[in-house]
Amino acid sequence: MLNGVAPIIIFDFLATASLDLGVTFSKIPVLNTIPTIPLPSIPIYLDEGLTGLYVESVTKNVDIETNVEKNLTDANPVIIQKGINSLVTVNLIANQDSIGMIMLSLLCDKIFSRLLDGKYSITYLNKSVTLFGGLLHSFSTVQNSENDLFHISLQLAKGRVNSTIQTAVSRIAQPFNGVIPGVAS
Amino acid sequence: MSVYNWYEIFNLDEFEEEDLVSKTYQLTLSGIGLKEILVTKGNNTSIVYDDVFLSINMNDKNPFEFEDHAVYLDSENNVWLGTPE
Numbered sequence: 001m002l003n004g005v006a007p008i009i010i011f012d013f014l015a016t017a018s019l020d021l022g023v024t025f026s027k028i029p030v031l032n033t034i035p036t037i038p039l040p041s042i043p044i045y046l047d048e049g050l051t052g053l054y055v056e057s058v059t060k061n062v063d064i065e066t067n068v069e070k071n072l073t074d075a076n077p078v079i080i081q082k083g084i085n086s087l088v089t090v091n092l093i094a095n096q097d098s099i100g101m102i103m104l105s106l107l108c109d110k111i112f113s114r115l116l117d118g119k120y121s122i123t124y125l126n127k128s129v130t131l132f133g134g135l136l137h138s139f140s141t142v143q144n145s146e147n148d149l150f151h152i153s154l155q156l157a158k159g160r161v162n163s164t165i166q167t168a169v170s171r172i173a174q175p176f177n178g179v180i181p182g183v184a185s
Numbered sequence: 186m187s188v189y190n191w192y193e194i195f196n197l198d199e200f201e202e203e204d205l206v207s208k209t210y211q212l213t214l215s216g217i218g219l220k221e222i223l224v225t226k227g228n229n230t231s232i233v234y235d236d237v238f239l240s241i242n243m244n245d246k247n248p249f250e251f252e253d254h255a256v257y258l259d260s261e262n263n264v265w266l267g268t269p270e
Binding site: 069070072073078080168170171172173174175176177178179180181 | 186187188189190191192193194195208209210211212213214215216217218219220221248257259265268270
């Protein structure tokens with residue numbers, strides 16, 4: 001909940017623009033390069049009264065791998081950190097006939113069929129835990145025989161970031177000795 | 186002109202195709218160890234290695250030499266880093 005009535009999860013889907021823009025529009029650079037069009041967002045309030053979903057607990061977990069590399073020539077080691085994942089885990093309880101539970105299950109199934117193109121994003125807002133443009137990491141439901149409650153676990157990962165800065169994968173480079181490469185000294 | 190140990194770092198055409206402002210290449214330079222080389226785009230594309238800033242083809246000097254290091258752009262647009270022997 002971000003000053004709203006209840007915690008909310010919002011599903012966004014993108015559709016590939018396959019409209020024939022015609023010769024005139026295809027010459028306009030901006031129109032010509034938009035590959036996708038956004039569909040209307042689908043919000044689900046995680047509220048017992050509105051959708052029959054109750055947020056039991058929320059956890060946030062950031063996992064980072066740290067490598068310390070000692071060079072032959074340097075006194076100071078090189079520290080390389082790689083982000084493994086940044087997860088928000090939402091544990092929910094729902095009734096069997098909860099409309100929110102049905103929607104959540106259907107939308108997660110829809111995402112499963114769109115994993116390859118990745119044209120979706122999930123936003124989650126609940127008090128201090130917020131996630132914008134996240135990805136589905138896992139979705140599971142458990143039903144006990146003792147009652148008619150569903151226990152839902154929803155894991156969301158931090159989404160892709162469009163950055164102009166990038167780190168390449170490490171590789172080994174062999175030296176060539178000379179005044180310029182290709183011309184031996 | 187000095188003699189260097191040359192290491193092939195990246196291809197300039199591929200870097201420009203990626204449309205990035207900067208990219209860090211992590212390379213294990215044989216005989217030196219693991220190093221990070223920052224490639225950054227400005228008026229010229231430049232590399233930063235061990236706090237030495239080397240602009241590719243600076244003032245039409247190829248290789249461009251600065252503070253015991255050098256950078257060289259070959260005919261296939263591969264960028265080479267020259268370290269002291």
